[in-house]
Amino acid sequence: MVGVTGRPSPEWTAPERVARPEDLDPRLLRLTGRTGRLQVVVEHYVPGAGRCPACGWPVLRRQECPSRQIAVCLLDGRPRPVRLAHLAEVIPGARTGRDTAAERDEQRRIEDGLLGLFTAPARAPERGQP
Template sequence: MSTRLDTTSGVGDPVAQPDDLDPRLLCPTGRTERLRVVVEHYSPTAGRCPGCGWPVARRQECPSRQVALALLENRPLPVRLAHLADVVPGARAGRDSAADRDRRRDELDAMPGLFAAPARTPEQGDAR
């Protein structure tokens, strides 16, 4: 008798789509709105999220809550939600490369300000 999983049955974890997310996450929102999403989609037990009705096995699994937390903490989306990075404003997937960080810093340094910004020193390990 074999104990292999049947991958042809099509039964698996549901994949979150943009329609499954809280609509407030699909438009540019502020910190307060994101915090509301986190609170409203907090599921104290397994079952269904009280905010969106998403089936959750553990209380942290609601996709709206995970996206809102990632935006609040300025970190990439979890791997299972990375496909939503193009839909949610401000969301990103994966780690930033050094070139992305340098480009973002250069853009920030080029912005006008009250005082001239001090010259940045290269990060440890950068060879410029």
Template structure:
């Protein structure tokens, strides 16, 4: 007996598209809008998300909720939603390197502020 199901029983996994997401995530949004998306797409159990109708087994599986939580926390999108990073303002994937982070910090440190910022320490593992 094989460990894999027969091909006729496998269902292709549905991939989230921009039109499947809450429209508020496709335009620049503030923290309040993102929190509202999380609340509206909260799914207590299995079934369909009440906000977008996406079939879910757990509340974490709603793509609109996942994107909103990632934007709120400043985290990269999960791998299964990484293809949406280009259409969602502020979204990013986890593929940034230390050089990208150094460049971003250099730009942010060069901005004028109220006082001189302390010198940053190098990341762990860098000389």
């Protein structure tokens, strides 16, 4: 077969949709505690392809919902995926790169002060700190 390439024809490719702040779950746009973030992850769980049941975002896999990805990153304390990096100024508590121990302590102090379903256990100091 001469002239066949592995790339789709340009007229068949659609531009990738970019997440905007109004596409995200509104709870992520304000300072939320761990309980609120877990609720976002649960509500935006997509068992298969189609649309996210909470925000309607078109997804091929459940990991592709931007609200779910940001909530998981906030829970794990890791930076967001590159395709969501443009939302850095909009989402409170979202990491954009490396942070210092003082920044982490301040963030933990704020999060520990938020109301939740139960009282938070006392935090142990980080490794290497007295």
